[in-house]
Structures are given as structure tokens and as C-alpha cells.
Amino acid sequence: MRWVIKRSNRMKKVMLYAYTNLNLGDDLFIKILCNRYPNTKFFLYAPKKYKKFEKEIKNLKVFSSDSFFSRIINLILRKLKFFYFIRKQIAKRTDISVYIGGSLYMQHDNWESSYIDKKHMQFNDSPFLVLGANFGPFNQKQFYERYNKLFKNYYDICFRDSYSYNLFKHYNHVRFSDDIIFQLGIKKRNIKKKNNIIISVIKPSQKCIPCVDDGYYEKIKEISNYFIKNNYTVTLMSFCESEGDEEAVESVIKRIPKIYRYKVERHLYQANIEETLNVIASSSGVVATRFHSMILGWIYDKPVYPIVYSDKMLNVMEDIAFRGFYGDLRNKIHRIHPNEVFESLNTNSMDVSKQVHNSSKHFKKLDELLLTKPIN
Template sequence: MKKMMISAYTEFNLGDDLFIKVLCERYPDTRFMIIAPRLYKLVFKDIKNLKVYASDSVLFRGINYVFRKLKLHNNFLQRFLGDQSDGTVHIGGSIFMQGEHWAEYVANAEAMRNKSKPYYLMGANFGPFTDDEYYQVHRRIFPEYTDVSFREQYSYDLFKDLGNVRMAPDIIFQLKYNANETSSGQKPPAGQTIAISVIKPSSKNLSGFDNLYYEKMNDVAIYFIKQGYAVHFMSFCQHEGDQEAIGQIIGLIPAEFQEQTHVHLYKTNIDDILAALAGASCIVASRFHAMILGWVFDKPVFPVAYSSKMVNVMQDAYFTGKYTDFAHLAELTPEEVYDSMATNRLDVTLQANQAEKHFEQLDAYLSPAPLMEGRRSYES
């Protein structure tokens, strides 16, 4: 049985946590390891082939502190666990956004990577970035990876001349979900409901839009309530301000409509959010993965695109329905959202099948057929 290290964004973001869930459930005979806050033991309590090493434990932090003080390694345990594994799967979505201190971040990530072991990059998009050097550095790094699999055409086109780069639709198109089989017993909401996934725009580098966005989501919520809907607000990531945004929006809703509003705050209970989305009549998706999950659950979806990655994926999926972005948010009317729900479904059977391609190279390593001549192998 192989042991694989998982590198992922571990800030209790629903989309990223679903990546980990899909990965581990696909390979039940592989032992996975991840370094994450101790609450992740609760998030993934039902995934028996995943071991969570608590990054916030006294022991973990203490050992790393000693090695830093001795100037031996800044992240000793991360490197040690990686060395004990048979390889690493770096899985995530927006994991290549250029930050202010990007050069230091890249250097630290490369210092932790064991270059003698296979390294699989899965499900990402590249950017946004402003410096060509950021792009060029990754052009030099990516050929050292075993496999690079992007989730949209734009990112693929940036690196398609590299021999190990591929593209497939978002990994969450592969999600298998049955509300009747969840361990938490979550039931979908009854009656006509609209699920509204929210963001805090300023946390997405959309400065000056917070109040306008909150007012528009308030207008949509009130309009749907008047049409007989219950409104379910969704926070996918407290760390990124979703919960704060819900508080601001609900604060605008008049008292007589408050009883028709419900709140779902993701922290450790994946099934609660999935049940609410699966049971919704329609979805307003400010979160990227609310859009994807809405399509997976065959719901009418009205995307509120906060970045080019959402628009890129809509184009890749041939979505022709109505949506808005922040450049046109001021023009949005609740009537437009309501009317779009009659037409904004998307059959993603093709995308679900194509998303399998993300796993082609990892399948060959974790569930290999007899070794053919010329096929790359690794000694662990």
C-alpha cells in the first residue's frame, strides 16, 4: 500500500476540502497524509485512509521551532513526512495567484519538495499574475513535476508546450453525492428554496464593491421571498469573509422577511452544505464551486463571477445562460435573476466524464498495470 502526501489549502474552504474528499475516496487502498489544523480530523472523520497531522498541536509546532532555531529547516516535519511518503499530490484550484511575497513562497515550497519522488499537480488554474517573472519561474519548475493537470483552457494554453501538462474540467464534476447515504443524516430543505452562496468582495481584491454587492444580494433575497421561496445563505469559507458577508446582507433584510432566511456556515460539516445545495430549487453562485456543484446537482444556476476563472470555466463548459460579473453588478436586477432560473441549467455529463482525465497519471502510479517498456517508474 502506497503512502501519499497531500498538499492543499487547509483553511476550511468547502471547495478545497471537497478536492481532498474526492481524491481519498478514489483511492481507498492508498494511505494519504495531510498537515492541517486539528479540526480537520472532524472534517474527514469518515475518510479512513486519510491521516491528519495537526499543524496547530504543541508537539508539531515545537519540533518545527527547534529545527528553525538550529537553522536546519524552516518546516522540518513537512519535509520529513514528505520524505517518508511515496510521493505528493498537490491538489487545489486557485493555488497560483501571484501574491506580494511570491518569490519567498515559491522558494519555501520548493525547499519542502523532495525532488526524487513523484509530484502530481491536479485541478489548478494559473493566475492571476502581473509579473512575467512569476510566470517564467513556474515554466522552469513545472517540467520537474510528474504531472500537471489544469482545470481550464486559459491556464493550459500558458504551458501547453511543456510535455507533462494536460487539461480537464474541474475535479468536483467527479463528486459522487447521495443525501440518503451521508453519515450526518442531513436532509435537504423542503419547499421552494434558493441557495445563495456569498463572498466578501474586498477579500477577493474587489475593493469598493462590498456595499453594492450586499445590497444586490439583499434585493435578490427579498424578491425570491416575495415569490414564495425560502432563502438559504451559504458561507463556504469563514476565513475569507463569507460569514461576515452573510451578516451584512441579513442585516439589510426587513424583519418581516427574516423568518424565511436560513444560514449554513461551513466549518467541518460538508454534508450540511451539500444537502442544502442538492435540495435547493435554484442557486445564486458567487462562489466558484457553488456554480460547479449547482451544475452537478442539475440546478438552475445564476453565477456572480468575481474573477476570470469563473468566466473561463463557463466558456469551457459552453454555459450560455445569464450571469453577471462585478463590472456589471450595478445593473443587476432581481427580476433578471428570477427569470434566468427557467433556463440556466447545464448538462455536465460530458464534463464529469472528462474530469476523470485529471487522475490518469495518478491512476497509473497508485493502481498500476504491469510495467510496460518505456513507462516511468519510481523507487520509494
């Protein structure tokens, strides 16, 4: 495909596509990307709650996707068979499009509508880049074939794991590097360590893992009790309210005996990025069900006990040669023993300096488009 790459001295404009549901990991993707290119303007079509990020990220412009005006216009135009009209009008004002995120290509029941949405993100001959994603899990050949055809027309794709890369390595513009969030490891946080354990929790049924919610909450309760009995405080952390994390926090707390609850805190992510990162950085260790709680724990030199809910976690653990203890909540939750989780404080540390360095390679092609002098 012949790409039209606009060269000029004016400020470049990038159409930014991302998962905009106040999920800590995905919000960090947006922050890292925009901060890397301070002389570039990023346009994001997202719910109005994302307007608050404009105060912290000065080169980000958010166009409200759920305003009354937007909803009425889109409703009328959909009836006239004009789809994604407002989003396309915003994108026409930009030079480049970037789709950044992690689990962007998972097969769900409604995957075909999701595919159409992604297909409409690219609509002209300006470069379209995908950064930070993994592909799958999927169970239909048709799912793979549709995206294989779509990816052929992209300018650059950089996956975050070797499994995804190997599915599409027949394309010269497909690469892979370590997760983009490792970029946060470049800047150390000098924060006093507390005798506190972070436990990131999820609602398993929200992740298409049925019939294990109660067993999972009970296991997290057991782990929390064990740490409390060994003179630790516990922080139950939610990364994304809309995906059920806060509900999971409350479900665990109500199971913890009242005599221990004074040693249990809640930390609920609500666009408070720096506060959340500081809580993790000041901890003594992380019990990680959320994918990026695992990554953030390693970045801040914490021993991490992963509780796997998806192969995407296993794929990354394998890529970085993690050899510590871990659990799997997919029909194996009973195999997780609190004493083993506790012992992981002494065995599960990781040196991720290599991953911190390598993660910048996600931006190799985008650097060439946006920077006169690439960042090392």
C-alpha cells in the first residue's frame, strides 16, 4: 500500500484510538504515548469523563463521544447508513492514526461488530499503527483470517508478546517488544516502603470465566487473612470499576473476619494515576490478578505472585522467563495456597531492566514519523 506521509514544520496531529473505560492499564498507555511526543497533538474520541485528562496531558484533546449532540448526530446518520461519522470527521484533521492498548483483539460473542468498528478506524491513506496489543485468545479460524487480511494494510504493528507476533510474522511490518507499561520503569519512584501487600482483584465472570467468582473471592480472603496474621496490612485494589473490580473488592471485604478488617484498605482507581502508582510503589509485594498489576509490581522492584486468568499473562511470563510461583484461577483456584503466596515474597522478584529498555521499541516507527531526532 502506498502511504501518504505529510511532511511539514507544523505540529503533527494524531488520531488516537484506545480502550476508554477508566482502566488503569489503558489510561497509562495514553499517558505514556502523549508524554513521549510533547510536540504532537493527540485527538481522542472518548466519553466526556476523559476530559479530565486534558489538565494533566496538555497535548491531548478529547472530543466527547457521549454528549447529547454526538449521540443525536450519530443516531440520525446511522439510520442513513453513515457510520462512525463524527469520529471520521475528527480523524480527517490528523496526519497519522494510532491504536494503542493491550487486549485489543480477543474473540467475544459479538466479535464481528468489534471487527467492523476496527475496520472503520482506517479509512484513508495516512499511516495506521497498532502499538502494545496481543492477539487472542480466539477459537475460530474465521476470526484470525479476517484480521490477517485487515492487518495487511497497516503501516506498523508492534505486539507485546511473541505468541501474537508469530501469528502474523509473515508481514514485514509486524514486530513485537515488551509491554509498553515497562516504560514507566525509566523513572524510579523514591517512596518509603510500607509493610503492605497489594492485591489486585477482578470479577472473573466479567472475563468470561464462569462459575468461579465465589471461589476466587474466598481464596483472596484466605490470602488476605494469611498476610494480616503475619503482620502485614492489605490493600485490595480495583483497576476498572466498569469491569467489576470494585464489586470484587467489596465481595472480598465482606468475607474477611471483622477482627481483621481494620488492616484492610480499599484503593479504587478513578483516573487518579499518580496516586495509584505511588500506592503500588510503596508496597512490599503484589498479588496480581490484573495483568498490569503484575507488570507494575516488577517495574517497582516488588515480588509478584501472579494469579493467571488468561493466556496473555502466561505468554508474557514465558517471554520474560519468569520462574516464580503463580496460580491459575481457571478451574485451578483450589491449588493456590496462602503460605505459598506468602513465601513468594522471598522468591518472586524479577530484574526487568532489559524489558524496560526493550519496551521503547514499540515506538520505533512512530518516532520516525513524529520526531526529527529519535529517542534512544
